[in-house]
Amino acid sequence: MAERVHMSGIGKRFGETVALAGVDFTAARGEIHGLLGENGAGKTTLMNVLSGLYRADEGRIAIDGATAAIAKPSDALRYGIGMVHQHVELIPNFSTLENVLLGREGGGLWLRPERHRKDVEAVAARFGLAIDLDVEVRQLAVGVQQKVEILKALYRGVDILILDEPTTMLTPQEVDTLFGTLRAMADQGLTVVFITHKIREILANCDRVTVMRGGRRVTTLERARMDEGHLVELMIGERLQTASVSETRETSVGPVAAAQTVLEVIDLAVEGERGRPILTACSFRVDAGEVVGVAGVAGNGQRELADTLAGAIRAAAGHILLEGRDVTSASVRARIAAGLLVIAEDRITDGLLPGLSVAENLVLGLHPFAFSRRFTFDRGRARELARAAIAEYAIRARSEDAPAVELSGGNIQKVLVARAIAQARAVGGRLLVATNPTRGLDVRATEFVRHRCLAFAATGGGVLLISEDLDELRQLCHRIVVMFRGTIVADLPRERFDPYAIGRLMAGATAKPAPS
Amino acid sequence: MSRETTPAGASFATEALTYVVAVALAAAVSALFIVAMRGDVVLALRSILSSSLGSVAGFAQTLNKISPLLLGSMAVMLARQGGFFNIGVDGQMYAGAIVTTGIAFAVGNALPLVVMLPLALVAGFAGGAAFGAVPGALRARWGVNEIFVTVMLNFVAYYFTEWVATGPWNDPITGEAITRVLPASATLPMLLPAAGAHAGILIAVVVSAAVAVLLGRTLLGYEIRTAGDNPRAATLGGVRLGPVTLVTLALSGALAGLAGAIEVVGYHNRLILGLTPGYGAMAILIAVLGRMRPLGVGVASVLVAILMVGADSLQRSVKLPASAGAVFQAIVVLCVLLVETRSARRARA
Numbered sequence: 001m002a003e004r005v006h007m008s009g010i011g012k013r014f015g016e017t018v019a020l021a022g023v024d025f026t027a028a029r030g031e032i033h034g035l036l037g038e039n040g041a042g043k044t045t046l047m048n049v050l051s052g053l054y055r056a057d058e059g060r061i062a063i064d065g066a067t068a069a070i071a072k073p074s075d076a077l078r079y080g081i082g083m084v085h086q087h088v089e090l091i092p093n094f095s096t097l098e099n100v101l102l103g104r105e106g107g108g109l110w111l112r113p114e115r116h117r118k119d120v121e122a123v124a125a126r127f128g129l130a131i132d133l134d135v136e137v138r139q140l141a142v143g144v145q146q147k148v149e150i151l152k153a154l155y156r157g158v159d160i161l162i163l164d165e166p167t168t169m170l171t172p173q174e175v176d177t178l179f180g181t182l183r184a185m186a187d188q189g190l191t192v193v194f195i196t197h198k199i200r201e202i203l204a205n206c207d208r209v210t211v212m213r214g215g216r217r218v219t220t221l222e223r224a225r226m227d228e229g230h231l232v233e234l235m236i237g238e239r240l241q242t243a244s245v246s247e248t249r250e251t252s253v254g255p256v257a258a259a260q261t262v263l264e265v266i267d268l269a270v271e272g273e274r275g276r277p278i279l280t281a282c283s284f285r286v287d288a289g290e291v292v293g294v295a296g297v298a299g300n301g302q303r304e305l306a307d308t309l310a311g312a313i314r315a316a317a318g319h320i321l322l323e324g325r326d327v328t329s330a331s332v333r334a335r336i337a338a339g340l341l342v343i344a345e346d347r348i349t350d351g352l353l354p355g356l357s358v359a360e361n362l363v364l365g366l367h368p369f370a371f372s373r374r375f376t377f378d379r380g381r382a383r384e385l386a387r388a389a390i391a392e393y394a395i396r397a398r399s400e401d402a403p404a405v406e407l408s409g410g411n412i413q414k415v416l417v418a419r420a421i422a423q424a425r426a427v428g429g430r431l432l433v434a435t436n437p438t439r440g441l442d443v444r445a446t447e448f449v450r451h452r453c454l455a456f457a458a459t460g461g462g463v464l465l466i467s468e469d470l471d472e473l474r475q476l477c478h479r480i481v482v483m484f485r486g487t488i489v490a491d492l493p494r495e496r497f498d499p500y501a502i503g504r505l506m507a508g509a510t511a512k513p514a515p516s
Numbered sequence: 517m518s519r520e521t522t523p524a525g526a527s528f529a530t531e532a533l534t535y536v537v538a539v540a541l542a543a544a545v546s547a548l549f550i551v552a553m554r555g556d557v558v559l560a561l562r563s564i565l566s567s568s569l570g571s572v573a574g575f576a577q578t579l580n581k582i583s584p585l586l587l588g589s590m591a592v593m594l595a596r597q598g599g600f601f602n603i604g605v606d607g608q609m610y611a612g613a614i615v616t617t618g619i620a621f622a623v624g625n626a627l628p629l630v631v632m633l634p635l636a637l638v639a640g641f642a643g644g645a646a647f648g649a650v651p652g653a654l655r656a657r658w659g660v661n662e663i664f665v666t667v668m669l670n671f672v673a674y675y676f677t678e679w680v681a682t683g684p685w686n687d688p689i690t691g692e693a694i695t696r697v698l699p700a701s702a703t704l705p706m707l708l709p710a711a712g713a714h715a716g717i718l719i720a721v722v723v724s725a726a727v728a729v730l731l732g733r734t735l736l737g738y739e740i741r742t743a744g745d746n747p748r749a750a751t752l753g754g755v756r757l758g759p760v761t762l763v764t765l766a767l768s769g770a771l772a773g774l775a776g777a778i779e780v781v782g783y784h785n786r787l788i789l790g791l792t793p794g795y796g797a798m799a800i801l802i803a804v805l806g807r808m809r810p811l812g813v814g815v816a817s818v819l820v821a822i823l824m825v826g827a828d829s830l831q832r833s834v835k836l837p838a839s840a841g842a843v844f845q846a847i848v849v850l851c852v853l854l855v856e857t858r859s860a861r862r863a864r865a
Contacts, residue, residue, distance in 0.1 A: 312751050333754035344752050351752070353745040364742060365753035367735060377738040 002029040003065070004191045005081075005160060010049055010059035012042075019045045020056070023217045025210055027160070032182055032192045034206035036199065036235055038442040039410070041212040043195045047162045050193075051083040052076035063160075082158030084149045086165045092138035099137055100152045123155050128184050141507075142297065143174030150181065161185065162193045167201060169298060169468065172503040179205045198471075199231045213237055236443045260288040261324070262462030263309075263431050268318035270304050270486075278304045279486045282318070286431065286462035291453065293473035294466040296483035297506050302466045303345055305483070306435045309464070310342040311335045323430055336365055339430030341420040343437050345466070347409065351416045354405035358397045359386035361404045361415050362422065369426045389418040393448070410445045413437070417449055424456065432456045435466040450476060470499055484508050534859045535807075535852070542851035546844050555834040563833035564826030574825060576711035580783055581821040583716035584609070584792065587775035588799030589806065589813045590724050591768045595662075596808050597731060598764035599744035604651065604666025605772040606796035607673035608644040612773025613780045614677060615643030616702075617695060617787040620780075621685060624699030632701035637719070637777050644773015645766045647673065652765030656758040662765060670796070674789075681789050693789035704782035714782035721814075723774060728810035730767075740764050772796075798824075801849045820845060 005027040012020040020042045027033045037043045048054040050061065052073040061068045063079045070076050076083075090099045097113050100120050117133065124131060129151050137145060146166060153161055163182075167175045182192050182205070196202060202209050203226055211218040211234040218234050263286040270279040279301050286292045296302055307313045309320060311332040320328045322338055330338070344350030353361050359382045363370055370385065371378040386400035393414045397407055407415065420432060434453060438446040454476065457463045467473050473480050474497045482490040482505040490505045547557045568578045588605045595602035602608075619639040624632055651665035678693050685695035707713045731737035742750035743760045751757055779791050802820050806812030827841020 310752055312748075331754070331756065332751060333756070336754050342752055344749075349746075349748060351749050353742055353749055355745045356741060360738065360741075364749065364755075367738060368754065371735070375734055375736065377733055377735050379733065 003027075004029050004063065005050065005193075006062040006065070007046070007050060008060050008062075010046060010056045010061075012045055012049060012054060012056050019215050020049070021215045023059070023212070023215070025050075025217065026220075027191050027193055028208075029191055030186050030189050031207040032186050032194055032205055034202040034209035035193055035195045035212065036197065036202055036209050036231065037212035038197055038235060039440055040214075040408075040442065041235075042215040043212050044164055045215075046212070047083060047164065047193065047195060050076065050160075051081050051162055053083075077156060077158070080157060080159040081162070082153035082156060082160070083162040083164065084146070084153060084166060086168060088142065088145045088149055090137045090145060090148060093136055095134050095136055096131055096140075096148050096151075097133040099148055100133075100155050102152075104156060120151070120155055124151055127151075127154060127181060127188070129154075129181060141174070142169045143171065143177065146170070146174075146178065147181070154185075159189070160191045160193070162195070164195045165197070166194070167196070167198065171297060171506050172470065172499045173507065174503075175201075197235075199228055199235070200471075202226065202231065203228060211235055232443075262286050262288050262290075262322070263464065264319075264321040264324075265309075266319045266321070268305075268308065268320065269316045270301075270308050270313060271316045272304075277486060279308065282483075282486070282488050284481045284488050284491060286464050288460050288462055289457050290479065291457050291463040291465055291477045293477035293480040294464065294483055295470060295473055295480050295502055295506055296468075298468055300483045300506075301486035302435065302483055304486075306342065306345060306433055306466055309340065309433050310344075311340075333368060336423055337369070337427055339424070339428050339461075341365075341423050341429050341432050343416050343420050343432070343434040345435035347412045347416055351419075352404055352407075352412055354403070356404060357386075357401045358390070358395070358404050358407070358415065359383050359400040362386045362389050362400075362419055364419060366419065366423050366426055369423075385422065389415075389422065393418045410441050413441055413449065414445065417452055421452060421456075424461070429456065429461050431462045431464065433464045433466070436468060437465070438467075438469070438472060470502060474499065482506055530859070531807075534855055538852040538855035539848070541855065542844075542848040545847050545851065549840075549843065549847070550834065550836065553834075553836055553840075555830075555836055560830055560834045560836070563829045564823065567829035568822040568826040572708065572711045576708050576713035578821050578825045579707065579713040579717045581825055582817055583714075583720040583778050583782070584775040584795045585798060585802060585821055585824075586720045586724055586814065586817040587771050587778070588795045589802035589817055590727050590810070591771035591775075592799045592803035593806065593808050593810070593813050594727055594731070594740075594771065595765060595768040596803060597744045598740040598760065598768075599747060600655070600761070600765060600768070601663045602648070602651075602666055602765065602768045602772075603663055603796065603800070604648070604669050604769070605775075605799045606792045606794070607666065607670035608647045608769040608772035609776030609779070609792045609795060610673035610677045611647035611769070612640035612642075612644035612776035613787050613791055614673070614680060614776075615646075615773070616640040616777040616780050617680075617685065617698065620698045620702035621696075624702045627701055629701045629703070632699070633704065633781065636702045636781050637774060640777020640780070641770045641774045644776065645770035647773065648769015649762060649766040652762040652769075655765065656761040677787065677791070678789050681787055685787065687786070695787045697786050698781065702781050703785060704778065714778075716778035716782040719774070719778060723771065724810065724814060727771065731810065736760075736763065772799075798845075801845060804849055805852055 003026055007025040010020050010023045023046055025046060035043045045054065049056045052070045052075050055071055061070055068079050097117060097120060101113050101116055120133060129147050131144060131147055131151060137148060166178060170178065186192050194206065207223050208220060209226060210220045211231065213235060265282055265284050268279055268282040272278045282305065294302055304313065308315050311330060315328055319326055322340055327335055327338060353364060363382045363385060371381055383400050389395065390397060390400060395411050395414045397411065417437065432453065437449050441449065453463050453465060465473065465477060478494060480492045480497060480502065481488045482502060484506060550557050550560050567574045569575055591605050592602050616636045616639045620636050647669060650669060651662040654660035654665055655662045681693040681695050687694050687696045704714045704716060707715045707717065731741060739755045739760050742753065742755050743757055747757055776791065780787055798820065802816045803813055806816035823841055823844055828838060830836040830840050831838050
């Protein structure tokens with residue numbers, strides 16, 4: 001294989017933090033090269049260096065054997081290097097063609113996209129990217145938008161394409177299509193570098209894999225030498241964790257005791273601005289001891305469902321029954337008091353109080369119940385609770401008085417989980433509504449959070465797990481309900497957890513009766 | 517992918533250093549300004565300090581100045597902690613002053629000082645609270661931006677003051693927008709009688725300490741801070757934003773109203789148009805200087821009071837225009853903001 005990219009001894013620091021330490025990386029012509037590691041391993045940082053977003057503090061980059069000076073993305077582009085980031089970065093109300101041409105319109109005052117249509121079509125045809133060039137990007141599904149990003153890179157002459165966690169937002173079908181496209185590109189001699197923390201995607205699609213951990217390269221393996229257990233071990237640096245994953249799987253399918261309904265949602269409807277329907281006729285239930293998953297492509301009403309259950313937005317119609325009691329119009333605080341706890345979707349925008357201390361963050365929601373005196377905020381008690389949570393959840397904070405803005409993403413998530421569980425302990429938790437509770441967490445923290453959710457159910461509560469990670473849902477849930485365009489379109493028991501069937505439902509296909 | 521790193525935290529030491537750098541920068545720029553005006557820097561500094569702190573009369577003047585500045589900036593800070601911008605301190609001061617004056621004229625002659633004085637102060641507090649509750653209610657109910665409402669209400673209060681001071685309560689002898697003198701029972705006792713320092717400073721300090729306790733040690737204060745820090749997280753944590761908004765802005769207005777009442781019963785002994793020579797804007801600067809924390813705001817109030825009183829003397833000693841004091845204040849605030857922004861950016865990078 002002809003070596004295209006050769007990075008050697010790459011080092012990068014951010015202040016005190018060493019993000020990359022002496023990393024070597026090579027990628028060849030015509031290969032799909034997986035870059036595997038946990039969050040914080042330095043995968044994205046390494047590729048940001050290659051694509052000119054960051055400048056390395058030390059090390060050398062060679063392209064086709066010659067030293068390359070890459071100081072900014074436009075330099076990288078000259079070497080044919082382009083990166084598609086985790087979240088689509090397109091202009092929603094421009095057409096596909098306009099987005100592809102953006103920044104490459106050529107000189108002159110006027111936009112003349114039509115002049116370049118043929119060239120764009122030729123590139124799309126060459127790699128089998130069938131996209132309507134004239135439709136506005138916002139009307140496209142996320143999977144297609146990603147194709148537009150890839151087309152944009154290819155049109156700019158990129159032949160070393162880097163993709164950062166490209167499958168996060170996709171349905172299983174879209175994932176298959178994506179890898180089909182990538183394989184076609186590799187077959188035509190392009191180099192594809194594919195960043196992920198999902199081992200299965202590596203096993204299914206990559207010719208080689210480079211594993212990173214803690215800012216260092218652990219090893220690079222050929223396809224023949226890849227093995228799931230071994231890769232997990234290399235990625236997290238210890239053996240123990242694989243066992244706990246399977247153990248989790250065991251506990252999750254444990255028997256559900258005689259069902260008592262914790263949550264019943266009946267014909268729930270929510271309206272957005274100007275009466276636009278966001279949720280319509282949503283009905284489902286969660287029994288005690290049960291973990292019920294909500295699957296769906298982001299933006300199909302999951303966020304509003306969680307908010308309505310929490311009491312942060314008002315239902316236009318329908319009922320929410322918590323253990324038979326109608327809480328549809330109860331306040332957030334009354335719901336917490338009744339045992340309905342929430343781990344919100346976005347830890348930064350929905351959960352964190354950045355300017356307040358870790359202790360003050362931990363007692364949010366608990367504060368009406370935690371203190372002995374009615375009007376006093378007992379700082380000593382808050383600190384005490386915080387110290388206990390910091391120890392129990394292994395939260396890495398300078399102290400309980402440190403401002404929460406200092407915490408890393410994983411530790412913020414732990415604070416939010418600890419907050420919900422502390423509320424549950426104080427009020428007698430009945431229902432836990434968790435949205436993407438493990439997003440962005442490392443393997444250990446993910447397992448930790450999952451165990452907490454399962455434990456909540458095991459002790460007789462109900463868990464509603466809203467997640468974009470289908471693997472997670474399949475692993476943890478007793479049932480999965482599928483959301484599409486603001487309503488529940490299917491309610492599936494464990495024996496029907498086929499990812500492709502769920503993927504089809506997420507994309508809007510109607511549920512067929514179970515083949516009994 | 518989110519890097520699992522802890523951003524360089526704003527520890528107390530770095531924060532203090534930021535502040536020292538900012539003040540040093542401000543001092544340097546101010547010195548340059550004085551030199552450019554062909555003044556003597558050392559003489560200017562000595563003149564500011566001796567006129568504001570060096571004499572009993574100057575010291576008394578400084579004390580009197582601290583009261584409205586401290587209460588006004590506490591009002592701005594309290595609102596800000598709840599996530600709001602109270603630009604209406606001037607209006608709320610007038611509102612408090614008007615209610616205090618009205619009560620004093622209505623019942624002052626019939627009541628002894630021990631009853632009348634507290635009543636007058638409470639009236640000012642209540643007047644300010646009512647005036648602050650207007651933007652509070654509009655914001656809580658319909659999401660109307662409190663900045664516009666408070667700015668507009670400043671005009672309402674100002675012109676209403678003009679009307680009562682030239683109309684029903686006017687003192688005909690002065691021929692200006694000034695009311696008659698309040699009854700003696702509505703007069704704040706003197707702290708330094710000979711020098712003219714009234715006891716308002718004591719009230720201001722005690723009330724400010726109460727604000728600090730409210731914010732730090734009560735559930736209401738905690739909820740105000742959560743709402744100001746991240747309203748969505750607060751909502752999901754069971755904080756009811758509507759009532760918290762209303763109470764925060766009403767309390768903020770109440771602090772300003774109390775400041776207005778103190779100016780009336782302590783300093784002027786009547787209501788005058790021009791009761792506040794722009795204390796509201798000054799309060800915002802002080803709140804920024806004090807980094808929106810009670811202790812910082814306290815210290816900044818004292819410094820600005822010294823600067824305001826001292827700047828008057830610059831005209832005589834260094835032949836600088838009287839407005840030089842305002843220039844210095846502006847320089848300090850700009851330097852603090854500049855250095856703060858720079859250090860925040862460095863922490864993020």
